[in-house]
Structure formats: C-alpha cells, structure tokens
Amino acid sequence: MHRVTLQDVADRAGVSMKTVSNVVRGYQHVSPEMRRRVQEVVDELGYRPNRTGRTLATGRSWMLGLAFPDLRRPYFAELAHVFARVAEERGYRLLLTETGGTPDGERAVLHDREAGMVDGWVMHPQSMSAAELDGMRRGMPIVFLGEDPQPDGSDQVAVDNVAAAVEAVGHLVAAGRRRIAFFGHEPGEPSRTSALRLEGYRRALTAAGLGLDPSLLLTREIGDAAGAEAALDFALDAGARFDALLCRDDLAAFGALRSLHRRGLGVPGDVAVVGWDAIELGASTSPSLTSVAADTRDLATAALDLLIERMDGATPAGRHVTIGHHLVVRESAPAVG
Numbered sequence: 001m002h003r004v005t006l007q008d009v010a011d012r013a014g015v016s017m018k019t020v021s022n023v024v025r026g027y028q029h030v031s032p033e034m035r036r037r038v039q040e041v042v043d044e045l046g047y048r049p050n051r052t053g054r055t056l057a058t059g060r061s062w063m064l065g066l067a068f069p070d071l072r073r074p075y076f077a078e079l080a081h082v083f084a085r086v087a088e089e090r091g092y093r094l095l096l097t098e099t100g101g102t103p104d105g106e107r108a109v110l111h112d113r114e115a116g117m118v119d120g121w122v123m124h125p126q127s128m129s130a131a132e133l134d135g136m137r138r139g140m141p142i143v144f145l146g147e148d149p150q151p152d153g154s155d156q157v158a159v160d161n162v163a164a165a166v167e168a169v170g171h172l173v174a175a176g177r178r179r180i181a182f183f184g185h186e187p188g189e190p191s192r193t194s195a196l197r198l199e200g201y202r203r204a205l206t207a208a209g210l211g212l213d214p215s216l217l218l219t220r221e222i223g224d225a226a227g228a229e230a231a232l233d234f235a236l237d238a239g240a241r242f243d244a245l246l247c248r249d250d251l252a253a254f255g256a257l258r259s260l261h262r263r264g265l266g267v268p269g270d271v272a273v274v275g276w277d278a279i280e281l282g283a284s285t286s287p288s289l290t291s292v293a294a295d296t297r298d299l300a301t302a303a304l305d306l307l308i309e310r311m312d313g314a315t316p317a318g319r320h321v322t323i324g325h326h327l328v329v330r331e332s333a334p335a336v337g
Helices: 006-013 017-024 032-045 051-058 074-089 103-116 130-137 161-174 192-207 225-237 250-262 296-311
Strands: 063-068 093-098 121-123 142-145 155-159 180-185 217-219 244-247 272-276 290-294 320-323 325-328
Touching: 006 017, 006 032, 017 032, 063 074, 063 103, 074 093, 074 250, 074 296, 103 121, 103 130, 121 296, 142 296, 155 161, 155 296, 161 180, 161 192, 161 244, 161 272, 161 290, 161 325, 180 192, 180 225, 180 250, 217 225, 225 250, 244 250, 250 272, 290 296, 296 320
Parallel strands: 063 093, 063 121, 121 142, 142 155, 155 320, 180 217, 180 244, 244 272, 272 290
Antiparallel strands: 290 325
C-alpha cells in the first residue's frame, strides 16, 4: 500500500511542499483560502506526517526544548501542558527540562543543548544576566519568557504585570475595599516579576486616592502555600489589619485562605482575596479563588511562532510580545452589582 507523502499532497493541491508543510504544522502566515485548500487534500488523501522522514529530509529533530525553573509550581506545569498542545499542532514534540532557577541549571540548557536533540528552545530564565545569556546563545534559536531584561536582539514574550495588578486592585476598590495589602513577595530585593506587580499595586492605590501604607506590604520567606500561611499568621499576630489581599501568586493565596479561616476571618466578608496565575486548583478551594490569569494559549502560540520563524531562517531584530490577561472572578472576591 502506497504511503501518502508530502509530495503527493503538494501535487494534488498544486502547491509547493513548503506550503503543505506550513499548513500541516500550523504556521500562522498562510492565507485562510490556501489553508482550506491544502487541508481538504490532506483529509482526502489521509496524509499523516512521517517524523523519521521529515528528520532525514530537513535535518531537523522536530523537537523543541522547553526550560522552566520549577515544575513543582502548578503554573509552570499547566503552562507546559499548553505548550505541548500548541507544539503538537505545529508538528513538533517537546523536550521539557527543569533548571531549578539556578545559574548552573540555566547554563546547562544553553551549553549542552541536549546534544542536538532539539531545534530550538523556549526558556524562562531566573538567574543568569542578559549578558551571560547573550554570551552562551551562539546562534541557537531561542525565545525567552518572563519579565527580566534579555539580550539585545532576542525574542521575548511576557505579560504586562503592571496593567494586570492595576486591574486587580481596581476590582477590589470597586468592591469597596480600602485597606488592600500586597501579600507574598520576597523579602529584601523583590524579583522582577514581584517588582512589576508591586508597581501596578502602587499605581492603582494612588489612582484611587488611597495612598501606600508600608505596613500593608507583606512578605513571605518561603514561596509555597505553607510558607504563605505562616507568613500571614505572623503578620496578623503583629497587628496587620486589612480588608483585601492582592497575592503575588495563587500559592500565596492558598496559604492566606487557610490562615484567615483558622482565625475566623470570613472570605470575602472580612477579607477579599485575589490570587495570581489562575491555576486550576483555584476553582476548587473554599471559597473558590478570584485570580489574575495570563492568556496562556496566546503566550504559547506567540513564543512557538517566534521560535519557528527563527528556525526557518528569519533574522529580524529582537521582538517583544506582550500577551493579554484577564481577571477570573470567583467567590473570594466577587464582582459588585
């Protein structure tokens, strides 16, 4: 039985093999009419990509690397799932690795490059400076995630944390909250992500005429839910009083919900709580968690399309894509009216 090839589809559709390849792997810069025309032939002939053949024909592995700091954090685990689905739509598989957020872990990704097993990387660095990253890229197609400054000429995808924090605080102000604490950032010098969220928090308070009370900036030593619970216990014991919490992430919010519950403080009656990341577990807490959500499908799509364009030989100046966000409103901080 004859195996249907990419050339068979191209001949029947009257287009080049490159065009068929672009359609099959979901490349975005294909006209709707051309996509429809080629897809009809793909469906008619029953074409299925042959990974081994594609590798021999193109010299590619058809594998993409995804490097995250800590896969124990639900946000990164859920985001990896989205990346895997988007990559599959484009004809690629993912090789997922964890850097631990350490310089050594991040250098290993850039130095070893998995011995040629991947064609490019999407990476969320936390420790290496832009200069260090620039010195180790050495022509590898790579897209960076997150808010930290990256090497000149590199591609980066991020969320507007300032705007998202402004929206979240505005939601709390509209609900009549006036003592809004920012909870869960790092002690000492905050990370770039925390700093941007704090900046949005400050801007929103100023716009609402509330002013900034330093006693409402509540840190935590340990970045998990248990650490957040202990930190909020400590703050309450020290006399902190607030009617709303904007949490640095959902893990901080989960810890806060436990601390408030044990002390008999009702949510949202006494304290409204807003998390950040909108991980799936937040829909099942009691009360369910209102949370800031990045548009993760758009994030993965933007990052992988930028990466594939680089792999296809595009050499544009560095591109910075800001993806959207929205507030998932649930029971812990409901809308008013």
